[in-house]
Amino acid sequence: MKKYFEKIVLDGISFKVENGEIYGFLGPNGSGKSTTLKILAGVLKPTSGRVEVEGIYVVSNPVEVKKIIGYVPETPTLYESLTPAELFSFIGGIRGIDEKILKERVNRFVEAFEIGKYMNQFIGTLSFGTKQKISLIASFLHDPRVIIMDESMNGLDPKSARILRELLIRFRDEGKSIIFSTHVLPLAEMICDRIGLIYEGKLIAEGTMDELREKAQEENLEDIFLKLTKSKDDMANIIQALQEVL
Amino acid sequence: MMNIVQYIYREVHYRIVQKNPMLKNNPARYNHALKIALSMKKALSYQFLSYLLFGFFSGMGVFVISSLDVISTYVVFLSIIPFIFAVFITSVQGSNVVYMGVFEPLKSLPLKLGSKYLSFYLLLEILPSLGIVLPTSIVIAIKYPLPGIISFFWFLAGIFLGHIIGLLILVLFGLKIRQRAGKSELLVNIVRAILFFLFFGIFYAFVYMQNYIMEHSGEWAGLIGRYSIIFPFSSGTIFHPLFSTILLILYLALLAPIYYLMIHRIWEGIMEPRVVFGEKEIKGYKIKSKPTIFTLIGKDMKILIRRTALLAGFLITLYIVFPQIFMVLSTGNFPILNAVIILIMIGAFSAGGIDAILKIDINAIEFLRTLPLRKRDFVIGKIISMSVVPWGIGMAILIIALYYNGLYALILIPHVFLLPFIASSVVMLYYFHYKEEDIGIPDLKKTDLVVLFLILMLIMGIISIPLIFHLVWVSEVVAFAIFLLLLIFLRR
Numbered sequence: 001m002k003k004y005f006e007k008i009v010l011d012g013i014s015f016k017v018e019n020g021e022i023y024g025f026l027g028p029n030g031s032g033k034s035t036t037l038k039i040l041a042g043v044l045k046p047t048s049g050r051v052e053v054e055g056i057y058v059v060s061n062p063v064e065v066k067k068i069i070g071y072v073p074e075t076p077t078l079y080e081s082l083t084p085a086e087l088f089s090f091i092g093g094i095r096g097i098d099e100k101i102l103k104e105r106v107n108r109f110v111e112a113f114e115i116g117k118y119m120n121q122f123i124g125t126l127s128f129g130t131k132q133k134i135s136l137i138a139s140f141l142h143d144p145r146v147i148i149m150d151e152s153m154n155g156l157d158p159k160s161a162r163i164l165r166e167l168l169i170r171f172r173d174e175g176k177s178i179i180f181s182t183h184v185l186p187l188a189e190m191i192c193d194r195i196g197l198i199y200e201g202k203l204i205a206e207g208t209m210d211e212l213r214e215k216a217q218e219e220n221l222e223d224i225f226l227k228l229t230k231s232k233d234d235m236a237n238i239i240q241a242l243q244e245v246l
Numbered sequence: 247m248m249n250i251v252q253y254i255y256r257e258v259h260y261r262i263v264q265k266n267p268m269l270k271n272n273p274a275r276y277n278h279a280l281k282i283a284l285s286m287k288k289a290l291s292y293q294f295l296s297y298l299l300f301g302f303f304s305g306m307g308v309f310v311i312s313s314l315d316v317i318s319t320y321v322v323f324l325s326i327i328p329f330i331f332a333v334f335i336t337s338v339q340g341s342n343v344v345y346m347g348v349f350e351p352l353k354s355l356p357l358k359l360g361s362k363y364l365s366f367y368l369l370l371e372i373l374p375s376l377g378i379v380l381p382t383s384i385v386i387a388i389k390y391p392l393p394g395i396i397s398f399f400w401f402l403a404g405i406f407l408g409h410i411i412g413l414l415i416l417v418l419f420g421l422k423i424r425q426r427a428g429k430s431e432l433l434v435n436i437v438r439a440i441l442f443f444l445f446f447g448i449f450y451a452f453v454y455m456q457n458y459i460m461e462h463s464g465e466w467a468g469l470i471g472r473y474s475i476i477f478p479f480s481s482g483t484i485f486h487p488l489f490s491t492i493l494l495i496l497y498l499a500l501l502a503p504i505y506y507l508m509i510h511r512i513w514e515g516i517m518e519p520r521v522v523f524g525e526k527e528i529k530g531y532k533i534k535s536k537p538t539i540f541t542l543i544g545k546d547m548k549i550l551i552r553r554t555a556l557l558a559g560f561l562i563t564l565y566i567v568f569p570q571i572f573m574v575l576s577t578g579n580f581p582i583l584n585a586v587i588i589l590i591m592i593g594a595f596s597a598g599g600i601d602a603i604l605k606i607d608i609n610a611i612e613f614l615r616t617l618p619l620r621k622r623d624f625v626i627g628k629i630i631s632m633s634v635v636p637w638g639i640g641m642a643i644l645i646i647a648l649y650y651n652g653l654y655a656l657i658l659i660p661h662v663f664l665l666p667f668i669a670s671s672v673v674m675l676y677y678f679h680y681k682e683e684d685i686g687i688p689d690l691k692k693t694d695l696v697v698l699f700l701i702l703m704l705i706m707g708i709i710s711i712p713l714i715f716h717l718v719w720v721s722e723v724v725a726f727a728i729f730l731l732l733l734i735f736l737r738r
Contacts, residue, residue: 043615045684062683066618079610081552082545085531092533093541094617103533119531122552139616 002035002201003047009035010046010201017146017177017194022168024192025181026221028229032201033181034074037150040179041071053146067095070144072152076135080124084115084134087123088141095142102141109137113160129155136164147171149180153187165191189221199229250352250360252286254367257348258339259283290374297377305381317386318482321397324379325481329404331375336368336412340512343367344416349516361513365413365505372405386484393484396491400481403497407477410501413508417515538619542627547634549606559602563636566595571643580650585643585658586718587710592643593665594706596636597673597698603632604687614685624685625678626736629670636666660722664729665709669702671732676701 002010010032017023027033038044039051042062051058053065078087085106092102110116113133118126123134132155139147147168153161168178169191182188188195195212197205205215205228216224226235263276263283282289304324311317343349343364352360379401387394474483475493483490536544550560567588574584607614614624640662647655676698677688688694705728712720 041616043612063618063620066616069616071616073612073616077610077612079545079549079613081549083531085533086545086548089532089534089536090541090545091617092535093544094538094619096538097535099533099535102535106533116531138613 002032002039002044008201010039013049013198013201013203015196015203015206017179019177020172020175021177021193022172022191023177023179024188024195025179025198026183026185026188026195026225027181027198028231031198031229033198034150036198037071037148037179037181038073041069041148042066043071043073067142068145070139070142070147072135072139072147072149074150074152074154076128076131078123078131078134078138080122082123083120084110084123084126084137085119087134087138091138091141097142105141105143106137109140112163113137127155129157129160132156133160140167145176147176147178147180149178151181151183153182153184185221185225195221197225197228204228250357250363251366251370254343254348254363255286255370256284258343258346258367259289261346261348286370290370293374294377297374298380299377301378301381304378305385308382308385314485317393318485321382321386321400321484322478322482324382325400325404325478327378328372328375328401329408329478332372332405332408333412333415335372336409337415339371340364340368340412340416344516353517359509359513361509361516364512364516365409365509368412369405369409372409375405376401390485392487393490396484396487396494397481399494400484400490403494403501404477404481406501406505407497410505410508413505413512417508417511538623539627539630542624543631543634546603546606546627546631550602550631556602556605559605560599561635562598562602563592563595564639566598567592567639571639580646582647582651582655582657582718583713583716585647585651585655586661586713586721588643589640589658589661589665590706590710590713592636592639593661593669593709594702596633596666596669597702599632599635600670600673600677603628607685608687611685611687619685621678621683621685622736625674629667629674629736632670632673633666636669637663640666657718657722661725664722664725665706668705668709668725668728668732671736672701672705673698675732675735 002008013032013036015023025033025037035044039046040053040058042058042065045059054068056065056068058065079090082090088102088106091097092099097105110119113136115130115133115137118130123131126134132152136149136152139149153164156164165187168180172178172193189209192209194206194208196203197212205212207215209221212221212224212228213219216227218224218227225231260280260283263279282292308317308320311320349360349364352363357363380398383394383398383401385394386397474480474489477497480490480493480497483493535541550556571588574580574588644655644658644662647658676694709721709725709728712718712724
């Protein structure tokens with residue numbers, strides 16, 4: 001459970017992500033996705049409950065957990081007065097990555113996401129999409145065993161989004177655990193092995209696509225999502241109301 | 247109009263509170279801080295009252311003065327204070343507001359000249375400084391009604407002039423987006439930081455102002471007479487009401503169009519920031535991996551050099567001890583004992599840089615918390631970063647002491663390095679003594695600063711006791727023992 005002052009924002013959430021699995025975490029805005037992912041990454045603390053990553057308790061041992069996690073936040077909050085090259089060096093130093101390996105990995109990622117020309121520019125001057133790419137690279141540099149991504153496709157150009165998608169599939173095949181939240185439902189449908197649906201701080205459904213289809217009696221993920229989050233019936237009324245004022 | 251100004255005020259102060267994770271973890275303090283920060287009336291009134299207390303003593307000084315020359319000189323000096331406030335708040339806070347992106351939501355709205363809201367917001371932040379000068383105006387008005395009222399208008403004119411100069415600084419330096427790191431940035435930023443010192447230096451002078459005015463009012467009266475049309479001397483013309491009023495109107499007539507021009511330039515700058523490229527385009531890039539502590543210190547130094555406001559705060563120890571060093575050196579000799587006393591003073595004031603050192607990470611604290619960074623490493627990195635400037639000043643003192651005293655001055659070496667480390671460690675341990683591994687930016691409350699100051703004074707006092715008996719080496723042994731004790735605490 002997670003409480004912000006008196007308000008309960010997460011309540012009774014319980015799920016497990018296996019090695020070699022991509023777990024999609026879906027939910028409407030403000031449903032508690034980011035809070036859950038931040039708790040998993042050791043950035044926030046739960047008010048009560050137990051969070052384990054690869055057998056390590058996150059609350060009591062956050063530093064050890066952060067060593068094996070790669071966390072990409074929803075909005076990249078980086079050091080704006082540093083250049084990407086300086087930021088990657090900073091991360092390499094903090095994570096204790098060997099300089100030769102660090103250089104090799106940075107070069108590969110920089111090439112893949114085409115950010116070479118921005119490497120000596122201050123991060124604060126770069127576009128949201130470029131910052132997002134930097135944030136992604138920053139979280140992959142130490143070759144994490146667990147990847148947590150919070151709507152990380154936001155702002156990416158189609159090529160980079162495709163590269164990231166392929167990368168995630170490859171990571172899964174290597175046995176890494178990946179958990180990511182997204183509003184791009186076709187993407188979730190395409191790559192997720194299992195999906196968890198969170199609504200008003202509670203996990204309301206979980207399973208493979210087939211299991212979710214059966215539960216909601218709907219075919220595609222968008223309809224499943226709208227039905228399970230009780231949004232489908234409201235849709236016609238909302239659109240009607242908007243048409244009246246516009 | 248006031249709605250937008252209030253929006254800017256609330257947004258700026260909300261973001262300041264939001265970026266304080268230590269408050270976020272403490273709901274009661276968070277709510278209290280938010281309540282005060284978001285209430286414009288409360289916060290400004292509180293500030294005004296604080297300054298009024300300071301101004302009350304200044305006003306009392308004027309009450310007992312009967313010489314018109316002395317009062318004129320006093321007004322000249324006093325008018326510099328709101329002027330400096332206006333320059334500093336306009337340039338630094340203005341730059342911060344734009345940097346924070348508070349204007350981004352306003353850009354898409356059909357606003358003709360959005361920068362006027364920034365200007366009004368900044369003037370609101372400056373206005374409490376009137377509390378320093380208002381009692382003086384009232385006291386003068388009780389004795390001489392018209393000059394008293396005119397003095398108040400000169401204080402207002404000083405604010406307006408300072409505000410315009412601040413806007414000019416903002417136009418020249420605060421609205422640019424520098425894209426690449428260049429070698430000249432260090433030099434430019436140091437020059438800017440020194441300019442800040444000069445502004446603050448006048449505050450420092452205020453402490454000695456009253457005595458100085460009493461002794462030199464005759465000379466100043468002549469100067470005021472000679473340069474009476476130039477601010478701040480112009481504010482000394484209050485006892486020539488007609489001349490002073492015409493001068494005030496002329497100032498207003500001159501400043502109003504400049505103000506309008508500045509507001510226009512700032513709005514252009516906000517809407518489309520000027521992108522400045524570095525000295526040359528660098529084709530390759532360097533990736534290095536260093537041990538954690540060096541990585542942290544390297545990051546701190548890079549960011550400090552690149553952000554002028556932080557650099558000014560970082561060099562604060564230099565500013566505090568400089569007048570003392572100057573006074574000691576002006577005597578023509580520099581005995582070892584004097585050098586030790588200055589080194590102890592440097593040590594005590596090493597803590598002054600804490601605000602700048604911690605603000606380095608304020609925007610990226612969440613990113614930092616995603617890394618496997620131990621609180622101990624973070625704290626040690628900060629201690630060393632905080633000690634860099636005091637160590638530099640200490641080295642300069644050592645060199646001067648060597649010049650005056652020969653090799654015997656080498657006895658100072660332990661104090662040069664130990665004292666800033668001790669002071670910085672005490673400060674960091676005070677703020678980061680909580681059990682959790684979480685890294686946050688502590689909330690620097692005034693009471694904490696007072697407690698810390700007392701602790702530091704106590705420690706420096708203990709180290710100073712052997713100096714009463716001229717036993718420098720014993721003092722160093724004591725310092726070393728405290729250093730070892732702190733190391734044990736840091737390890738834990």
